[in-house]
Amino acid sequence: MERIEEKLKDIEKEYLELQEGITEYSNNNLKSADLKKRGSKFGIYEQKGKKMMLRLKAVGGELSIEKFKSLAGIMEKEEIPYLHLSTRQNYQLHEVEFERVKDTIEQCNSKEMYFRGGGGNTFRSILVSTYTGVDKRNIFDVMPYARMVENEVFFMDKAFDFGRKLKIGFSNSLDDEFVMAVQDMGFVAKEINGEKGFKVYCGGGMGRGSKIGHVLIEFLPETDLLRAVKALINLFYDRGDRVNRMQARLRFLVEKMGFEGFKKLYLDYFEKETIVNGKIPKIDYEKKVRELKQFDEIENSETFNLWKDICTKETKFKDIVSLVLYVKNGDLSAKDIEKLYILMKDINTPTIRATINQNLVIPLVHKSAIPYIYKYLSETIPEIVTETISIRGQIRACVGAKVCMIGVQDSQSIADAIGDELDQLAKEFPQYRKIIFKEAKNIRISGCPSSCAGVPVAPLGFIGLKKKINDKLVDCMQVYMGGILTDSIQSLAFEIPNLILPIDEIPILVKSLFRDYLEILQVYDITFSNYMYERRLEEF
Numbered sequence: 001m002e003r004i005e006e007k008l009k010d011i012e013k014e015y016l017e018l019q020e021g022i023t024e025y026s027n028n029n030l031k032s033a034d035l036k037k038r039g040s041k042f043g044i045y046e047q048k049g050k051k052m053m054l055r056l057k058a059v060g061g062e063l064s065i066e067k068f069k070s071l072a073g074i075m076e077k078e079e080i081p082y083l084h085l086s087t088r089q090n091y092q093l094h095e096v097e098f099e100r101v102k103d104t105i106e107q108c109n110s111k112e113m114y115f116r117g118g119g120g121n122t123f124r125s126i127l128v129s130t131y132t133g134v135d136k137r138n139i140f141d142v143m144p145y146a147r148m149v150e151n152e153v154f155f156m157d158k159a160f161d162f163g164r165k166l167k168i169g170f171s172n173s174l175d176d177e178f179v180m181a182v183q184d185m186g187f188v189a190k191e192i193n194g195e196k197g198f199k200v201y202c203g204g205g206m207g208r209g210s211k212i213g214h215v216l217i218e219f220l221p222e223t224d225l226l227r228a229v230k231a232l233i234n235l236f237y238d239r240g241d242r243v244n245r246m247q248a249r250l251r252f253l254v255e256k257m258g259f260e261g262f263k264k265l266y267l268d269y270f271e272k273e274t275i276v277n278g279k280i281p282k283i284d285y286e287k288k289v290r291e292l293k294q295f296d297e298i299e300n301s302e303t304f305n306l307w308k309d310i311c312t313k314e315t316k317f318k319d320i321v322s323l324v325l326y327v328k329n330g331d332l333s334a335k336d337i338e339k340l341y342i343l344m345k346d347i348n349t350p351t352i353r354a355t356i357n358q359n360l361v362i363p364l365v366h367k368s369a370i371p372y373i374y375k376y377l378s379e380t381i382p383e384i385v386t387e388t389i390s391i392r393g394q395i396r397a398c399v400g401a402k403v404c405m406i407g408v409q410d411s412q413s414i415a416d417a418i419g420d421e422l423d424q425l426a427k428e429f430p431q432y433r434k435i436i437f438k439e440a441k442n443i444r445i446s447g448c449p450s451s452c453a454g455v456p457v458a459p460l461g462f463i464g465l466k467k468k469i470n471d472k473l474v475d476c477m478q479v480y481m482g483g484i485l486t487d488s489i490q491s492l493a494f495e496i497p498n499l500i501l502p503i504d505e506i507p508i509l510v511k512s513l514f515r516d517y518l519e520i521l522q523v524y525d526i527t528f529s530n531y532m533y534e535r536r537l538e539e540f
């Protein structure tokens with residue numbers, strides 16, 4: 001803690017510059033781009049309507065329930081209307097008034113929630129498999145490793161002064177292996193003869209020039225983890241492109257050097273690095289499981305059973321499940337957070353995690369608590385239940401142009417319109433409602449090419465742009481198909497040539513693709529992801 005306080009003092013000057021920048025900007029004495037330079041490295045960005053967004057880092061999206069509650073307190077005090085869950089498991093405070101930014105930062109820091117590396121050309125927040133530690137298919141829990149890396153990197157100044165951002169992630173099982181293959185560096189848990197370690201991917205990424213990464217190290221012993229990360233930080237600091245932003249992500253360096261050349265260079269850095277992290281202490285989940293509260297309530301309605309089937313996932317512990325809370329658009333008010341805190345206190349669970357699908361997961365819940373939770377949510381935050389069972393709730397869309405400064409299209413309204421069309425389809429084919437519901441999660445919509453909703457790995461994705469049609473600039477979306485990451489096929493989504501459609505045609509296209517899919521299903525058992533992969537080379 002002392003070490004962190006010292007570091008925060010060290011970087012206080014940069015926070016002050018940001019605060020001064022905000023004042024200058026509101027007095028029209030500073031350009032928006034200059035304000036961005038001061039704030040982005042902390043994940044603090046201007047939003048439309050002269051407000052700010054503050055992005056808090058949380059390793060693997062995990063917060064103790066006390067920290068989660070303290071967010072509500074800060075939001076109420078600073079009159080922050082909502083918290084947004086990002087696709088990288090971050091917690092974003094939205095529409096913060098200019099004059100309240102400084103206080104908000106200080107309050108978050110005092111609760112041990114930090115902004116360093118929330119955005120800009122820095123070491124970004126670490127992605128972690130949502131169900132790590134509790135998952136039945138757990139190879140081993142990667143959360144303590146990710147935390148250790150985050151805690152150490154926080155003090156490495158080079159990691160916050162790159163030419164471009166650097167993203168890493170950890171997977172506890174093979175289920176998320178390919179999510180890790182599209183990180184700058186991804187670690188997948190691996191055990192050989194009882195020795196823990198990681199398979200390491202490098203050079204992947206989403207966005208411009210999306211790439212599936214290469215296997216850099218087949219087995220990295222756990223004791224060398226920090227050494228591996230530090231070697232990458234030093235290499236990227238020294239060799240990353242600082243001139244051409246469009247070519248500055250690590251994957252472009254790998255491409256330029258060729259993978260073998262890059263690997264040789266990386267291993268040189270790795271050999272020179274002497275830092276050792278040693279063995280990492282485990283998290284005691286068994287103790288947390290023993291403390292979970294049990295309930296006697298019973299519920300058997302049809303909606304309850306539907307909700308329960310969708311939202312609960314068995315864990316490796318007897319009678320314990322993980323529970324998904326679907327959050328519409330990933331937005332929560334302070335009141336919602338408080339209500340969720342009361343619920344988590346009632347069931348005596350210690351943590352909550354934000355997911356890459358912009359939802360929340362309570363990793364540990366006693367099965368007997370599920371009827372109680374259902375009743376509580378239905379009475380206090382009914383949207384969480386209705387959203388869970390709505391098709392729209394499954395579609396992943398970024399915040400979009402309504403709030404995002406660089407957004408081109410309003411992804412959220414397009415997702416709403418697609419949800420309506422698919423609801424219609426489900427009414428036509430009630431026997432397929434469950435399938436439509438399940439497969440709707442494969443639709444991803446980004447309001448601009450930054451692709452925050454993860455279109456490059458989407459079976460069916462859309463990216464917002466504007467196109468001249470008959471001399472008029474029209475609101476459009478580029479269509480992508482065929483992103484799939486399974487054991488047998490690994491493919492990024494294809495940009496379908498010439499398939500740039502006006503936004504009002506997008507829901508119709510989705511409905512017709514789903515209709516075709518349902519027809520195929522009658523003769524051929526295929527997932528929607530595989531189906532879209534098959535169609536990716538078709539002419540539309």
Ligand code: SF4
Nearest residue numbers: 398404407447448452
């Ligand atoms: S994809 Fe574009 S519009 Fe959507 S959140 Fe990212 S930057 Fe904003």
